[in-house]
Amino acid sequence: MKLVQGCLLAGAFSASALAAPYLPKDDGAVLERLPLRRADPAAAELRQLRTAAATRPDDPGAAAALARRYFELAMAEGDPRYVGYAEAALRPWRSDDAPAEVLFVRGLLKQYRHDFAGALRDLQGALQRDPRHIGARSWRAAIYMVGADYAAAREECRALEPQAGELLATGCRASVQAATGKARQAYGELKAALDEHADAPSEIRLWVLTRLAEFAWRLDEPAAAERHFRDAMALGLRDNYLLAAYADFLLEQRRPKEVSVLLRNWSNSDTLLLRLALAGKAAQLPETQAQVKSLGERFAASALRGERLHLAEEARFLLDLKGDPKAALAAASENWKTQREPRDAAVLLEAALAAREPKAAAPALRWLDESGFESARLRRLAAQLR
């Protein structure tokens, strides 16, 4: 293990050594572009929250608000640095008798680290202190969905109904339905709910439109999926997840050039850099090699830190960009232990097929049978494996 770490570290250094340190010649030379300018409203909000947390170090509310804002930024931008900042903000409150808001944000950070059991516990703690906490309830449902525990997710959605608005509650329920063989019904109900709540805030609309696009795609209706994706994009919000989902859709539709344009400025996010490289490979673009190299370095760097939070992406990288089905299968199998969403299943099935080890796909095939998940692509893969 030490040896592996040593090799990885040496690799990280030699990769960085290729570009030797230099002395810029011009004072005006721009070295780095920051995600926020000082005048941006988001930056002003952050400054305010930071000041509040600094001037009231005993106030858990101020710390939780700051941590929560950082976490949202991490989600929007796909930038993990904000997660570190959020953890730092919550540091003074580590005990289990912390206020609801602290427990809630701490739960989010735990799920980010893939400590799902710990996250569910913290979120439950938040709900005990504040039974009407919509965020805690929603995230519990989301975590159960990732683990493919649909019964538990359904339970959380039901508990959500009295507090949350109709659109959100329908979205929660529809997500479970769409994962368990009732995508048509889920799509219809959610679409009707959205039409009814045309005045919903754009953040909610974005989420609902993304779900609708995914459901339509699953139902093999690419034109409808495309329309929903475009409507969601037109809201003008930055959302890493939406971009990843839309890029996956375009890649499957064999439209890689559009992905390259869509994600042009998003190479900072690893999830999106992976899509950029996949698109580049499909369209035979010259920058693909550099992107693949950069991805490899990032995966090596996080392995070095002892973190593998991105196993599904790593498996996809190994399978499609490195042509190493055995390593891809190992990563995809490991990933399936904690994450069981459709894309996790897809990469496991494909890797098992490519590595000619159909037995390794058994857990994903079982999930496909038991859930009744509708997807022509996954069914095709399953048929090939059987």
Next chain:
Amino acid sequence: MRILLVLVLSLFAGLCKAHKPSDSYLTLGAEGHGLRGQWDIALRDLEHAIGLDADGDGAITWGELRAKHREIDAYAFARLALRPCAIQPGALLVDQHTDGAYAVLQFTVACGEALPGELELEYSLFADLDPTHRGLLRARLGARTLTAVLGPERPKLALSAEGRSGVEQFLDYAREGVWHIWIGFDHLLFLISLLLPAVLATPRFAPALWDVFKVVTAFTVAHSITLALAALAVVSLPSRLVESAIAASVVLAALNNLWPVVQRGRWLVAFAFGLIHGFGFASVLADLGLPQENLLVALVGFNLGVEAGQLCVVAAFLPIAYATRHTWMYRRMVFVGGSALIALVAATWMIERVFDLKLGLI
């Protein structure tokens, strides 16, 4: 309310993001009685910690970074200790890593009279601002490279050059010696230039072997003498002069094959120029760092490693040269063509080293 909504929209989404969290790269190497170091810290992280974007336009320029040089040094080096030595900040440079631009802080570590047997490294950069930050360390002490990941869970680390036994150190340095011959093309080309004519002067194997033996021994004795003198700091020469002279020695040895001036006494040539090559080996050894109490072990180990590497080259070269010595291939292509090529390559090096240029040909 808005915050809540943004959060909820993440429902069922974004649970498995991939990322590049904050890392710094810390490199340490021995130099004289102390260490020299380089610390690459992301501009993004420095912006978060002390603020670099003076005009708030979302872009960090070299001017803005340079203006904060002192502040950055003060901040960073308050969070790194190498006890019992003292860190002296140096130049500020810039480098690109996979996730953006980094400030490169160069520094030296002064330890007084001699590098102590053990150093205690303590790392606490960004521990208060980002608990997920890690410092990736690579330290080269003696002939040994140590790597580690530093962070809140592992803020302290004992660095020791002499944690290894004498035998281990000897082998470490011997390995470095072999490696240096293998990658040190100038030494190899010099030796080969002198060996090329050995099989042509005589029809029998024994005299050819004797000739090779004399050349290799003379070269070895000569560079061992200067290597020892330089390593023990009895004699020291400027490295540019040494490197230029080494390149010149290769040129002359190769040209001597094309227009023979010295034939019988090639071992004398090997001895004379071997003295220069010894200074070249010494500078490599100095970069590795020499353990104070095991100086002799390191010196002998490194030298024997060089000899072993050299013998491998000779053992591979001689039988092939002897077997093919009558062929047109050997006489025209290898001997004449090879010598000309070596002279050309070495001449390029010589010009580069004398005038401190980069011609980029080889």
